[in-house]
Amino acid sequence: MSSLHIKDVNKHYGDYHALKEIDIKIDSGEFLVLVGPSGCGKSTLMNTIAGLDSISDGAILLGDKDVTHLSPKDRDIAMVFQSYALYPSMTVRRNIAFGLEMRKVPQAQIALEVDRVATMLQIDHLLDRKPAELSGGQRQRVAMGRALAREPKIYLFDEPLSNLDAKLRVEMRTEIKKLHQRLKTTIVYVTHDQIEAMTLADRIAVMKDGVLLQLASPEQIYNNPVNMFVAGFMGSPSMNFIRSYLRALNDGLAIELHNRDGERVSIPLPERGKDLSAWVNREVILGLRPEQIRQATVNSPAVFERHINNQLDVVEPTGADTLVVTQFNDQDVTARLDPESHPVSGRDFLFAVDVSKAVLFDPDNEDRIY
Template identity: 65%
Template sequence: MSALEINKVFKDYGKVRVLKDINISIDSGEFLILVGPSGCGKSTLMNAIAGLDDITAGEIRIGGDDVTHRSPKDRDIAMVFQSYALYPSMSVRENIAFGLEMRKVAKTERDQEVERVAKMLQIEHLLDRKPAQLSGGQRQRVAMGRALARKPKIYLFDEPLSNLDAKLRVEMRTEIKKLHQRLGTTIVYVTHDQIEAMTLADRIAVMKDGVVLQLDSPQNIYDNPVNMFVAGFMGSPAMNFIKAPLVKLDQGYGVSLTNQAGDTYALPVPQAKQGSLDGWLNKEVILGLRPEQITHVMPHRQSEPFCHTLPCRVEVAEPTGADTLIEIFFNGQEVDARIEPRSQAPVGQVMELMLDMSKAVLFNPETQDRLA
């Protein structure tokens, strides 16, 4: 039995349709992340799951029960908000215990649960403080503690880390990951941060304009995006999109790339990715290559069938410490490459770069859908 089933869900605000035929099913213990840009419908979908927003059509089931028309308190969910939503006049202990008190849980049991959750989140020393005396990270832990004390069927996290600074966001991300691994809870998590999505999720639903474009594992979404939006949204820096003519090679197809010096190279794409490309021969397609697929020459990989070495002039270099991002040009378009810092040529100089075409993807330039 699925922990959560969303079947043919639509949501209209007047004449505006903000959710369009959403179908998602997740199992007990799974970590699902809804990701997409502002206005894509992910928070509306989260509110619909929580019962904070009615849906126009469709069905929502939690633990096999139809909760489509139930109020939030009858759905057996716990929610952690972006704003923490703590009661300022209550202590941390009282905030965590509040939901249990409303459910008429005995005081002895409430106290035990507060102690258990506080120990798990390492906030025992904060139990007698008020929210105003806490840092942002501590407040977020308290908000999580209040949800965890409930032991519901599903936990809902609505952009819980967006108010934290970058360092604290990384730390809290790790804490949430550990928490999920330790408890095996079912979590639905909303974020616009694709790094959060990649690092936390078992599966990701990428949304745009009220539609789920792709629902899959993080790695499969990264390696096999269904269209250019998904490919460009997931990954930092984003995937390179290079307009290139499709050419016929001795075996199969390839794409034609020209560097800054005007030298042209025909690079094959794997047979497994070629699909139905016959109609695109000698026409322009969009070649998708991630920056890490364009890197410094690695001698041990030069014999691999889809690794090719090309000379390119370095236009811009951005050191990041662990690696360096450089800007080059193919077919007159800016392209990002990720290289090992010590292998970098000076800006304005030519260096040999290795292109790994084994994970290259091709897109239709008109529809932006995946071709191969």
Template identity: 65%
Template sequence: MAALTIDNVKKRYGDHEVLKGIDIAIDRGEFLILVGPSGCGKSTLMNSIAGLDNISDGRILIDGNDVTNSAPKDRDIAMVFQSYALYPNMKVRDNIAFGLEMRGVSKQERAQEVERVAKMLQIEHLLDRKPAHLSGGQRQRVAMGRALARKPQIYLFDEPLSNLDAKLRVEMRTEIKKLHQRLGTTIVYVTHDQIEALTLADRIAVMKDGELQQLGTPKEIYDDPANRFVAGFMGSPGMNFIPAQIVESDSGLQVEVSYQGGQPQLLPVPERCQGLSSWVGKQVILGIRPEQITEPLPHLVSKPLNRTISCPVQVTEPMGSDTLVMSELNGVEISARVSPDCDARPDTVLDLSFDMSKAVFFDPKTDERIDR
């Protein structure tokens, strides 16, 4: 395994700048996920790391060695693609061994390595089959096995699970997580699935329009987003964004909300956000996640940053373990997570408890955080 440094990397196609100065330092054995919407530049950055795409400016270093102008074969990187890229005329064992054969590894060593990775990925019974006779998940395991057999310094995964159905994606996520924990390899992984990112990563790099929006642990990205884009992109359903006004009372700073036809109600602003004092009387965007809005529960309502307010129920979406309740505050739709036993019915008004301890606030003009 090796450390990877992406130093002010830029990529231009004519006048169009796809990567706008990306800086990321990846430690040995770290699992980094590049996440963002389609067209944000994450696959371009991945191809640049692999040497499949030349960069316009900046440097790429592996263990301190500048490989910016090195050919892909000289970077000691293995890549797992979205399309599997298996040879259809070869059996599974030959697909796994092919890269080793090209590197001049002896037949005996190739056979030993194939057995090793097949056992690790639980595909020993598939070794004499051809790709056409495998399921999507089995093909993905073979593609991973081919990469693992090489024992490179760095593994690159480019949306490897996007062709799988939902159930199989969850199973393969678990397999990849186990694999990383077992081998301790350095992995860079591209996905547009934010749940995948939160599940797998040691750190997440959130990208938008060729720029790095935030780099941090899954908890940092989820609980402490740098801006409204990151806050809205991570989480399912996404964070609620409520336009509101900051007011000051004897109880300190508060944020004023109401539903159409209802009386204004106040939610407390956490002490860590006292920098918002300069925003008294001004409009802000309150960010609060659905799981922080629930039915009133005894162990929650007594907490100082909890407030119970009335909200109209528009739609309910039973999810099994909980129920999503769609409501409205300050003219925008919000979602709350309540227990499946909660008596939430459309066209009624429901008391909901707002846990403001993790609430965040954004500038409505720039979308940047203002409570830090």
């Protein structure tokens, strides 16, 4: 097990600046998840950690050791990448065992190890097949088994579950989490699945256009995003972004919303020690998660909550919750409701809008201001 320091790393492909001053310190035993849109540089970063790609400047440190100029095989990193290569002429068993054989691990121990990972990955019935006789998802699990049969300094996973069907994906996610809890290995894991990111990560790194935007716990990324991009990237359905006016109210501030009939409410915002006086009577972007817009109960609203009636445009039952679309400030807004509230499209519904965890953004640069 080892810590990893990606130190001020830049990567250029000709004129293209693929990684811009990336600096991430990963503790020994930490599970770091890297997320970001396609093409933002996630795989490039993984390849530079593994040594498959050189960096333009900066350093890669494994523990105290600078491995920047070491070849991949000398870095003691195990990886499962999007494009994994199995040895086509070898059986699944030998594909998994190969790395251990190269390290001269005794045969009896190899057999135990292969059985262990094969059972875990549900490929024990496939051990005598060749890769050509496997489905894409099965091959992916073999590639994972090969990585897991070792105990390297760190594991790198680049979208390892992307070829699996939904059910197996969820099972494998749980297996990976258990594996990490048991072995306390250092893991860097790329995914575009935000549930995977939220459930697996000790910390999440959000990247965009080769830049690290935020590095924080899942809870921080979800509740305290640094800008609209991070806020919109995590969470499904996405955070609602509603252009609204900020008003002065009593000693504090309030956010103003109106329904489709033009009926207005001013909802007081909690004091968070931020000076927003320059923003009073200006337009800001209110960030509200779908679960912060609920069904109003008969009780009077809480301190940072107001009730407002609005017509429902779309009702989408998903099982555990029902999503509804309505309009506040003439913009579509999604709310996550209890199915027991029986919303009906075209009808009016009494919402409770809760701004106790709301965030505000600057409409020009999209940075968070509150």
